[in-house]
Amino acid sequence: MTEKSAFLQEGDTAPQTRIQRAKRQQILEAGLTVFSEAGFRGATLDRIATEAGLSKPNLLYYYPSKEAIYEALLRDLLATWLDPLQAIDPKGEPVEEILAYVGRKLQMSRDFPRESRLFANEIVQGAPRIMPALEGELRDLVNTLATVIKGWIAAGRMAPVDPHHLLFSVWSLTQHYADFDVQVRAVLNDDDPFPGAEQHLDLLFRRLLTP
Amino acid sequence: MTEKSAFLQEGDTAPQTRIQRAKRQQILEAGLTVFSEAGFRGATLDRIATEAGLSKPNLLYYYPSKEAIYEALLRDLLATWLDPLQAIDPKGEPVEEILAYVGRKLQMSRDFPRESRLFANEIVQGAPRIMPALEGELRDLVNTLATVIKGWIAAGRMAPVDPHHLLFSVWSLTQHYADFDVQVRAVLNDDDPFPGAEQHLDLLFRRLLTP
DNA sequence: TTCCGATTTGACCAATCGGTCAAAAGAACG
DNA sequence: CGTTCTTTTGACCGATTGGTCAAATCGGAA
Numbered sequence: 310m311t312e313k314s315a316f317l318q319e320g321d322t323a324p325q326t327r328i329q330r331a332k333r334q335q336i337l338e339a340g341l342t343v344f345s346e347a348g349f350r351g352a353t354l355d356r357i358a359t360e361a362g363l364s365k366p367n368l369l370y371y372y373p374s375k376e377a378i379y380e381a382l383l384r385d386l387l388a389t390w391l392d393p394l395q396a397i398d399p400k401g402e403p404v405e406e407i408l409a410y411v412g413r414k415l416q417m418s419r420d421f422p423r424e425s426r427l428f429a430n431e432i433v434q435g436a437p438r439i440m441p442a443l444e445g446e447l448r449d450l451v452n453t454l455a456t457v458i459k460g461w462i463a464a465g466r467m468a469p470v471d472p473h474h475l476l477f478s479v480w481s482l483t484q485h486y487a488d489f490d491v492q493v494r495a496v497l498n499d500d501d502p503f504p505g506a507e508q509h510l511d512l513l514f515r516r517l518l519t520p
Numbered sequence: 521m522t523e524k525s526a527f528l529q530e531g532d533t534a535p536q537t538r539i540q541r542a543k544r545q546q547i548l549e550a551g552l553t554v555f556s557e558a559g560f561r562g563a564t565l566d567r568i569a570t571e572a573g574l575s576k577p578n579l580l581y582y583y584p585s586k587e588a589i590y591e592a593l594l595r596d597l598l599a600t601w602l603d604p605l606q607a608i609d610p611k612g613e614p615v616e617e618i619l620a621y622v623g624r625k626l627q628m629s630r631d632f633p634r635e636s637r638l639f640a641n642e643i644v645q646g647a648p649r650i651m652p653a654l655e656g657e658l659r660d661l662v663n664t665l666a667t668v669i670k671g672w673i674a675a676g677r678m679a680p681v682d683p684h685h686l687l688f689s690v691w692s693l694t695q696h697y698a699d700f701d702v703q704v705r706a707v708l709n710d711d712d713p714f715p716g717a718e719q720h721l722d723l724l725f726r727r728l729l730t731p
Numbered sequence: 732t733t734c735c736g737a738t739t740t741g742a743c744c745a746a747t748c749g750g751t752c753a754a755a756a757g758a759a760c761g
Numbered sequence: 762c763g764t765t766c767t768t769t770t771g772a773c774c775g776a777t778t779g780g781t782c783a784a785a786t787c788g789g790a791a
Binding site for chain 2: 346347348349350351426429430432433434435436440443444447448451468470471473474475476477478480481482484485486488489491492493495496497498502505506508509510512513516517
């Protein structure tokens with residue numbers, strides 16, 4: 310087990326007024342849009358400020374730097390992103406638990422594509438800022454779940470599958486519909502891919518996992 | 521069918537000396553490295569020039585702009601990227617044909633991760649420069665293959681699966697090991713993921729496709 | 732050697748970048 | 762009203778960006 314990563318931690322939670330909280334939220338919203346479209350380097354403070362309806366110095370009054378906005382976003386998102394994983398119940402029915410996880414992840418791709426693309430941008434470019442979280446919290450969580458899955462397999466309650474690669478499969482298959490959205494829609498003539506995706510992934514994992 | 525896209529076409533093939541061909545190749549090599557690490561906006565001409573062992577004006581002597589290098593790369597890569605798809609033989613054994621395709625794609629993730637990440641960067645950020653190719657050549661190729669697969673299914677030679685989503689699955693599962701390499705390795709303690717991936721994907725698609 | 736086109740480079744430029752600062756404008760409260 | 766604290770802004774700065782250009786250098790043919 311790795312000890313909890315010291316990176317991406319929030320500083321002291323300063324007492325914020327209602328206005329400050331609201332403006333910071335506006336900025337994070339705008340930052341999410343811009344960073345997810347352009348990546349860290351591609352995003353500009355001017356664009357984020359415009360998107361948030363603020364002047365650039367005003368934006369910098371609430372967050373001290375571009376880095377600060379980006380890291381605040383990553384920090385907030387990490388929890389959201391790991392939630393569906395933690396919701397898997399070791400005492401549940403294995404195949405159904407994993408299928409439900411796939412469903413949750415697919416729904417996140419549909420409902421929060423910007424968040425997915427923000428992570429995708431970060432990781433494709435080498436994860437320079439969330440690597441510690443990947444090697445810390447994420448790895449721990451994955452290893453814990455891998456143990457659970459191995460138990461399920463040993464008990465004959467699901468087909469024998471490498472737990473780590475199973476998780477990679479869930480991530481890649483579901484996030485693909487958010488991250489590669491434009492490609493998917495280009496191929497499908499702009500039809501909504503999600504109904505078909507849900508059915509397909511249900512079939513795929515059911516076939517893979519049913520003992 | 522969409523007519524062949526007019527974008528990303530090479531200009532008249534000017535007669536090149538041996539030196540010109542070599543230097544241009546150097547530049548594309550360096551460009552591939554830098555663009556795949558940083559995306560279009562994140563890449564700088566200075567970095568590409570340094571990587572190629574040239575001065576910036578010298579680099580611009582061979583390619584007129586940053587855009588020109590990037591588009592030359594995308595153009596060259598598109599063919600390479602579509603090759604494994606075209607190698608699928610409609611007269612072959614369905615399950616084995618698709619499994620072989622998966623194998624080729626996975627090998628490309630292992631051997632050409634920069635190329636994979638270049639595309640990933642481009643598409644995650646909205647595919648502003650290869651959208652025409654996606655809606656043209658790619659869509660045509662995919663639709664052609666989808667017809668073949670539907671034929672295979674109708675003949676009972678493979679399990680009934682949505683052909684488009686099947687292809688998305690192949691792409692996402694295989695490219696994940698290149699595009700999200702740092703995440704995969706972070707979770708796996710830096711072990712080589714490819715042997716396990718090969719076995720896992722073979723199992724996954726065999727289960728999915730065997731009638 | 733001379734010559735000529737191909738190649739290379741240092742110096743430079745305008746635009747954009749992230750970020751600063753002092754001063755102005757609001758808001759809250761007496 | 763005046764005072765005090767918070768919020769907002771225009772003007773500005775140094776660094777970096779993509780790209781230009783004239784001059785220097787190179788390399789091969791005669």
